[in-house]
Amino acid sequence: MNISEDLKKEKFRFKKQFGQNFISDDHLLAKIVEAAEITPEDVVIEIGPGAATLTAALAEKAAQVIAIEIDKDLFPIIERRMAGYSNFELVAGDAMKVDFDALAAKYGAKRYKVVANLPYYITTPIVMRFLEEGFRVSELVIMVQQEVADRFLANPGTKAYGAITAAINYYGSVSRAFNVPRTMFTPRPEVDSSIVKIKCYENKPFEADDEKLLRRVIKAAFGQRRKTLNNALKALNLPKDELDKALQRAGIDAARRGETLSVEEFVCLSNAISKISK
Template sequence: MGIKSKTMDIVKHFEFKFNKNLGQNFLIDENILNKIVDAAELNENSSVIEIGPGIGTLTQEMAKRAKKVIAIEIDKTLIPILDETLANYPNIKVINADALKVDFNEIIEKEQLDNVKVVANLPYYVTTPIIAKILNEGAKIKSMIIMIQKEVADRIVAKPDTDEYGTLSLLCQYHCDIKKVAKVSQNCFVPPPKVESAVIRLDVLDKKRVDVEDEKLFFNIIKAAFNMRRKTLHNALKTLGISQDILEGAMERAGIDAKRRGETLSIEEYAALSNEVSFSLSKLTNNSRSQEIK
């Protein structure tokens, strides 16, 4: 019996109702399923955190290869289904929780997970928040293999001076090496979503893509630039509350024309600009302290 038939039988047997608010679309294509599992490169030393296991189709396949699988499912109505479909896999644990609210490092420590990989068919409405949470909180994971909306995947891999390039591109590229795994049509799901999907793999870097003195400032500059992406850097960065003298001097030392738009800057240029601003702010602070001492 194929994945589609099994899925429909389980849905019918448990009288399960798809919840549109939770973005539930179950994968029913075996080829894509295998591509996800293969891309995860699981072995007996791997641990997996799966977000949104659905009825457990992907969960089962990963459990055959990995040491342990922790599946986080927000929908309480899916828990009894998972209890049945995953009953023969002692290396799977299901947690009924909202992935946006869990502490991933706490789970990793509590479950004694090693070589952790996040694998997920992410609901579209939480894709960006989930990725940002994992990367910004420094979760101790090796990689993410995720099914997401194709449009979001395009934004993640986007290059400077393109419409797709933005804060999400820079966040992911700062933290990860990124590889597209597969395009996925609407017909690979039940119910079919209205848009195409894609599977991507993000390998978390041991050392960030660029060196920055102040990570918070680095991303604040990026956000300010893209919040007003059609304006020049000179105008967009005014919202930071930093003096124009400091900003203009930093751009000049970084070799960046103030008339450029933020969407044209590479991650290396953002790092250089951020570091120059940080240097000027530190120098200003130190001078103020020196005056106070005098």
């Protein structure tokens, strides 16, 4: 599929502020749809449809596709490509402000999938918005920078493991479907990418009593990676005796660094702090 003609016809200019890198290879589009395991019952939300190449591939399989696009210059291209699909809705808006549940509810969806070639600049904020704000998403299948995918999938104790790793893995199970070379994009970005799947938990294996506190604990633990928990967690502004008691109750050595803690250990520590500080 060649999108160059569509873009030239509309005299479209790529905008760096929107991180626009489009995909058009039919084989790649099919692989993304296959990775998302789209069924005829699925309602799918796509963020940043671009030239609507992935949008059309999704609409071939899904019950309904809702595409959210911030760049109105793309609307004529999207509308022309999607003219033959009755199961498609184009929404003008900022994905950081849209009520996704309300959009999906119009089509009777209790839970829905998110499939997107995400603009790189918005990857972490939009993923965390979906997870932290409790939207009824069953799964996210997203294109991200390969380096970001490495961080999402990192194990405790490794250099790539960080606050974002712990946070995302608290909300869902993460896997890499496949890598995508930079040559598959128009225009070509400076890095390679990966398709990542985040299956959101309906019932989390480890439940935090206070998720806001959990996020604070994770952030503090990674605030200064070289510091031990005993020092890093001072950022929580808790009395030292309470922090010592919480670490002891959670069975965590205060001399460890935050980067060595698993998601389960972060939850145990957060819950211990919550109980002690009440």
